[in-house]
Amino acid sequence: MRFGQSMGTWAFGGWGEGHRGEGRGRRHGGRRMFDGGELRLVLLKLISEQSRHGYDLIRAIEEMTGGHYAPSPGVIYPTLTMLQDMGHIEEAPAEGSRKLFRVTDDGLKYLAAKADEVDALTERLNAVGARQRRHGATPVGRAMTNLGAVISHRLHQEDMPHQMLHDMAEIIDEAARRIERL
Numbered sequence: 001m002r003f004g005q006s007m008g009t010w011a012f013g014g015w016g017e018g019h020r021g022e023g024r025g026r027r028h029g030g031r032r033m034f035d036g037g038e039l040r041l042v043l044l045k046l047i048s049e050q051s052r053h054g055y056d057l058i059r060a061i062e063e064m065t066g067g068h069y070a071p072s073p074g075v076i077y078p079t080l081t082m083l084q085d086m087g088h089i090e091e092a093p094a095e096g097s098r099k100l101f102r103v104t105d106d107g108l109k110y111l112a113a114k115a116d117e118v119d120a121l122t123e124r125l126n127a128v129g130a131r132q133r134r135h136g137a138t139p140v141g142r143a144m145t146n147l148g149a150v151i152s153h154r155l156h157q158e159d160m161p162h163q164m165l166h167d168m169a170e171i172i173d174e175a176a177r178r179i180e181r182l
């Protein structure tokens with residue numbers, strides 16, 4: 001359990017994982033953010049909308065989820081290589097050192113065949129983003145993150161008196177009571 005994390009991952013009784021994803025294994029609401037080939041479909045869909053590079057894809061997914069999930073480069077780039085090997089994307093002419101990818105005709109056919117699944121994935125990611133924007137990117141989320149960071153800092157002090165733990169708990173309990181009365 002770590003403090004100072006996104007309000008969007010708060011669950012009564014404890015802190016969930018942080019808002020930065022650690023790749024495919026990252027959990028969302030008790031399940032992985034992406035199962036099986038879902039990430040491939042999302043990347044292919046995003047690339048079909050406009051040519052993109054890896055970093056742009058990471059940011060696009062992070063934006064869709066309201067900052068709740070950002071896949072790691074260690075997941076994105078191998079998946080892009082797989083999509084390339086499958087013939088669904090290809091490198092596009094680009095300025096600079098970043099590889100730009102565009103969808104191929106085979107990729108468009110694959111997307112068309114998987115349209116229902118792609119629509120469901122897009123809807124799920126947008127729902128995560130809507131929930132995150134509604135609950136996580138608010139002043140309350142900022143305040144919760146600040147509280148967690150301050151508590152974490154205090155708990156790691158070597159010489160913290162035992163009474164301070166009780167004082168901190170009382171302050172938090174009082175805040176909870178006051179919020180409950182709102």
